[in-house]
Amino acid sequence: MSAPAAFPVPEVAMTEDDEKWMRMAIEVARSKGSDPASSPLGAVIVLDGKVLAAERNQTQDLPDATAHAEMMAIRRACEGTGEMELRGATLYSTLQPCGMCTMASIWSKVGRVVYGAGAADVHPMYFETRHVDTLDFVRKAYRDDLVIEGGCLRDECATLYYHPDDDLPADEQANL
Ligand SMILES: [Zn+2]
Numbered sequence: 118m119s120a121p122a123a124f125p126v127p128e129v130a131m132t133e134d135d136e137k138w139m140r141m142a143i144e145v146a147r148s149k150g151s152d153p154a155s156s157p158l159g160a161v162i163v164l165d166g167k168v169l170a171a172e173r174n175q176t177q178d179l180p181d182a183t184a185h186a187e188m189m190a191i192r193r194a195c196e197g198t199g200e201m202e203l204r205g206a207t208l209y210s211t212l213q214p215c216g217m218c219t220m221a222s223i224w225s226k227v228g229r230v231v232y233g234a235g236a237a238d239v240h241p242m243y244f245e246t247r248h249v250d251t252l253d254f255v256r257k258a259y260r261d262d263l264v265i266e267g268g269c270l271r272d273e274c275a276t277l278y279y280h281p282d283d284d285l286p287a288d289e290q291a292n293l
Contacts, residue, residue, distance in 0.1 A: 131269045135209070135231055138163050139270045142209045142233070145171050146186070146277055153279045156243065157211075160186035162194040162227070164206040169194035186210060187218035191225045202226040211274045212243060213267060219251035223258045230265045233274025240279035 131139075138161050146159030158174040172189035176182055187210050194203055207229040208214075208222055213236050222230050236244050255263055279285060 131231070131266070134166075135207075135269050138168075138207070138209045139211070139231065139233055139274070141168070141171060142211050143270070143273060143277070145173050146211045149173050151277075153240075153277065157277050158186040159211045160190040161209045162190045162203065162206050163209065164194075164203070169197055169203070169206060183217065185215065185218050187214050188221055191221055191227075195225070204228060207231060209269070211277055212239065214251060216245060216251060216254065219254050219265075223254060223260060223263060228262060228264070230263070231269050232265075232267050233270050234278065235267045235271070237281065238271060238275040238278075240281055240283050240285065242285060243278060 142159035142161045144159070145161065146157040148159075149155055149157040151157070155177075156174055159171070160173075161171045162169045170190040170193035172186050172193055174186040175184040175189055178184075187208060190208065191203065194206065195201055203225045204227075206227045208227045208231070210218070210230070210232045212234050213232045214222065214230060219230070251265065255265060
């Protein structure tokens with residue numbers, strides 16, 4: 118799979134630890150089942166080698182349109198630490214965070230966001246129609262201490278979702 122040309126995200130060599138935590142995020146995503154129609158996303162927040170939260174998206178279960186995996190993980194991590202800020206923590210997500218989750222990452226003060234599959238690796242149904250440039254959010258957030266890196270276990274993460282070229286009936290497309 119090729120890197121997204123229209124949405125360049127720096128790809129940095131991932132460490133073994135990054136892959137370990139991403140594998141956990143994949144397991145969390147799979148706990149939702151293997152149907153790509155259910156948008157199985159997993160997010161794990163790690164600080165100093167300890168897991169603060171590991172959540173899957175729960176939009177339909179709750180129901181709550183804001184209950185994306187990353188949002189749920191940020192909520193649980195803050196509840197667990199009793200702190201509003203997650204400075205120094207890394208947020209792992211199986212899929213490139215949407216605009217809402219990127220903004221939540223900025224507000225939560227995590228130091229690093231690492232995602233697996235990027236927007237170009239999966240079907241467009243998982244993203245806003247006009248995909249928001251999340252790097253632009255970060256650039257304009259007056260934070261020079263937040264890093265977003267994509268492509269950690271990209272292919273494994275992409276298998277959780279519909280392929281970019283899959284021909285899906287409209288009623289399967291979550292964002293329509
Ligand atoms: Zn999101």
